[in-house]
Amino acid sequence: MKWSHVEQNWTAFYEAITDRWPDLTEDDLEEIDGDRRAFIKAVCDATGDEAEDVAEELREWLAGELPSDVVMDPTHDDHSIRNSAKYVGDGEDEYDEDENFGDDEEEDGAA
Structure with a gap:
């Protein structure tokens, strides 16, 4: 993870x-407001x-994994959804409900 x-x-x-x-x-x-110094x-x-x-402790902390509570933050979620567009096929929308991406059961022979 990066300080930015x-x-x-x-x-x-x-x-x-x-x-x-x-x-x-x-x-x-609140006073720090993201300022590294x-x-x-x-x-x-x-x-x-x-x-x-x-500063060394901070470098070690930044080398770790992104905390799960941050990953679940709505701002991060929106960013992740936008980035997921590169994995979505033509004609599909990354913001659509999962059910609109196809029916997993169809692969099993059920309709």
Whole structure:
């Protein structure tokens, strides 16, 4: 994951951030508003850790998987749906209900 993704979906990351850095409050996060430098400074202030150490922790955290609660965020869902268009055949709409993509039962011989 990249910081730009965190920044763009800042509020969706609140829970994941406070899980990793429990010394940060929601007020801290609102003030940071996705700014990476402000984030590192806030963690340093809250924990007493050095900026270099916090930056390394952040790099390690960003190397991990995208938190599932963020994946389920409506903003991320809309982005994923738009990106799914490349896998949808001609004449089909990625926003259509799944049932409009064909009937799985037809392959089994049922209609």
